[in-house]
Amino acid sequence: MLELLEELFSYSFVVRAIIVGISVSLCASLLGLPLILQRYSMIGDGLSHVAFGTLAIALPLGFSPLKVSIPLVMLAAFLLLRIRESSKIRGDAAIAIISCSSLAVGVIVMSQTVGMNTDICNYMFGSILAIKQEEVYLCVAISAIILALFVFFYNKIFSVIFDINYAKASGTNIEFYNMLLALLTAAIIVIGMRIMGAMLISSLIIFPALTSMRILKKFKSVVICSAILSCICFLLGVVVSFAYNIPAGASIVAANLGAFLIFWLISSIIRR
Amino acid sequence: MKALLCKQISVKYESKLALEECSFEIDTGNFLGVFGKNGSGKSTLLKSIAGIIKPNSGTFDFYGIKKNEIGYMAQQTPVQKDFPASIYEVVISGTLCKHKRFFFYNKNDKKLADKNLELLGIEQLKHKSFQELSGGQKQRVLLARMLCTEAKLLLLDEPASGLDTAAAEQLLSTLKDINSQGVTIIMVSHDIQNAVNFCDKILHLGKAHFFGSREEYNARTA
Numbered sequence: 001m002l003e004l005l006e007e008l009f010s011y012s013f014v015v016r017a018i019i020v021g022i023s024v025s026l027c028a029s030l031l032g033l034p035l036i037l038q039r040y041s042m043i044g045d046g047l048s049h050v051a052f053g054t055l056a057i058a059l060p061l062g063f064s065p066l067k068v069s070i071p072l073v074m075l076a077a078f079l080l081l082r083i084r085e086s087s088k089i090r091g092d093a094a095i096a097i098i099s100c101s102s103l104a105v106g107v108i109v110m111s112q113t114v115g116m117n118t119d120i121c122n123y124m125f126g127s128i129l130a131i132k133q134e135e136v137y138l139c140v141a142i143s144a145i146i147l148a149l150f151v152f153f154y155n156k157i158f159s160v161i162f163d164i165n166y167a168k169a170s171g172t173n174i175e176f177y178n179m180l181l182a183l184l185t186a187a188i189i190v191i192g193m194r195i196m197g198a199m200l201i202s203s204l205i206i207f208p209a210l211t212s213m214r215i216l217k218k219f220k221s222v223v224i225c226s227a228i229l230s231c232i233c234f235l236l237g238v239v240v241s242f243a244y245n246i247p248a249g250a251s252i253v254a255a256n257l258g259a260f261l262i263f264w265l266i267s268s269i270i271r272r
Numbered sequence: 273m274k275a276l277l278c279k280q281i282s283v284k285y286e287s288k289l290a291l292e293e294c295s296f297e298i299d300t301g302n303f304l305g306v307f308g309k310n311g312s313g314k315s316t317l318l319k320s321i322a323g324i325i326k327p328n329s330g331t332f333d334f335y336g337i338k339k340n341e342i343g344y345m346a347q348q349t350p351v352q353k354d355f356p357a358s359i360y361e362v363v364i365s366g367t368l369c370k371h372k373r374f375f376f377y378n379k380n381d382k383k384l385a386d387k388n389l390e391l392l393g394i395e396q397l398k399h400k401s402f403q404e405l406s407g408g409q410k411q412r413v414l415l416a417r418m419l420c421t422e423a424k425l426l427l428l429d430e431p432a433s434g435l436d437t438a439a440a441e442q443l444l445s446t447l448k449d450i451n452s453q454g455v456t457i458i459m460v461s462h463d464i465q466n467a468v469n470f471c472d473k474i475l476h477l478g479k480a481h482f483f484g485s486r487e488e489y490n491a492r493t494a
Binding site for chain 2: 037153154155158159163164165166168169171213216218219221222
């Protein structure tokens with residue numbers, strides 16, 4: 001086991017992936033809780049497909065994928081929330097339309113340019129090799145900003161999601177907080193997608209909070225538990241993926257599923 | 273002193289008129305009871321005063337009440353059903369609307385939260401989870417949170433619903449105490465009989481809206 005870890009950390013790409021992965025897991029789990037509680041879970045899924053589409057367009061044009069995707073996915077997040085508010089089209093239907101369309105656009109563009117090869121597989125299901133040195137700085141910087149904003153607005157976010165009407169009545173700008181959450185989610189999805197892949201990134205957002213909520217019943221303890229859990233599951237997933245040669249994204253999701261089942265089992269034993 | 277002037281408020285819900293031409297005027301320290309049948313627009317009126325929905329026509333004029341000095345309390349929302357939150361977290365979040373730039377709780381906020389927990393007799397529930405409480409306990413927690421805003425105008429939508437008669441009576445008399453300290457209260461209720469004696473002004477929504485003092489209202493219905 002120790003040998004395995006030693007070997008693992010001797011590769012610089014693994015170290016890079018772990019630095020990025022830990023910061024992404026941490027932020028994703030924090031953003032996940034408000035999204036789940038507000039019934040916005042699907043937004044993460046929708047945005048990840050949009051992120052795939054934008055990457056597919058950015059690559060052949062020779063742009064840095066992160067710098068193009070982050071603003072575009074943020075724009076999509078902004079539009080999704082706007083559509084939800086106007087309520088002409090139902091929110092979940094709007095997400096489905098946007099996510100399928102951008103996935104289709106991504107696949108079409110990729111098949112015409114880089115070809116349907118391992119590249120497409122990497123972006124769909126993630127690759128631990130994908131992260132370059134300069135991207136590490138960008139990822140860590142963005143994660144730090146997200147973390148700082150979350151801590152700063154922590155109490156406010158709680159009060160808004162716990163009771164939106166109450167917050168509105170006492171003069172809180174609800175749109176600002178919803179938009180903030182959506183934009184931060186967009187950013188974290190684009191970063192995390194390199195490791196997790198477009199298909200699996202939303203699990204990083206949803207799982208940790210959902211798992212913690214099985215057992216814990218206080219907001220603060222759920223936040224702390226999901227942050228820790230998310231990092232542990234990420235590391236576990238990377239180690240397993242390295243040892244058994246499984247794609248990292250899938251094994252991280254499997255680790256999260258395992259944690260969820262354990263917590264669920266414990267909670268059903270406690271309730272008895 | 274005038275607190276709120278409400279002029280010919282009409283609200284539409286998807287082309288259906290939910291509230292038509294409602295006007296009234298209350299002074300600081302008034303306890304206004306809003307009554308009426310289901311669908312007469314009671315909650316709609318309260319939401320539009322709170323600024324949660326925009327009326328299609330008419331105006332509200334607030335006198336000496338800032339936006340963050342309005343407390344609103346309604347029935348539980350579906351979101352709160354499985355929301356992980358301790359009672360303390362919920363109650364102290366009421367102090368936030370007084371914070372302009374930094375959203376961290378200070379000593380005064382903590383004191384205020386403790387004071388209101390005690391006032392409503394729920395200090396022993398402090399560390400319990402909100403979702404595990406009974407309906408009446410939840411109402412008291414939401415009331416404690418609202419008191420933490422130290423609002424000048426309280427808007428209450430059926431605060432006593434789901435409570436037994438004794439608990440409802442107790443809640444209403446707590447409200448009356450708060451009211452007697454100069455806080456203006458507007459309360460929506462379907463239970464006219466029990467609530468009417470706590471109010472000094474009555475607004476009855478119906479085909480023709482009635483607005484007047486309690487004495488006038490009693491004389492009208494007698």
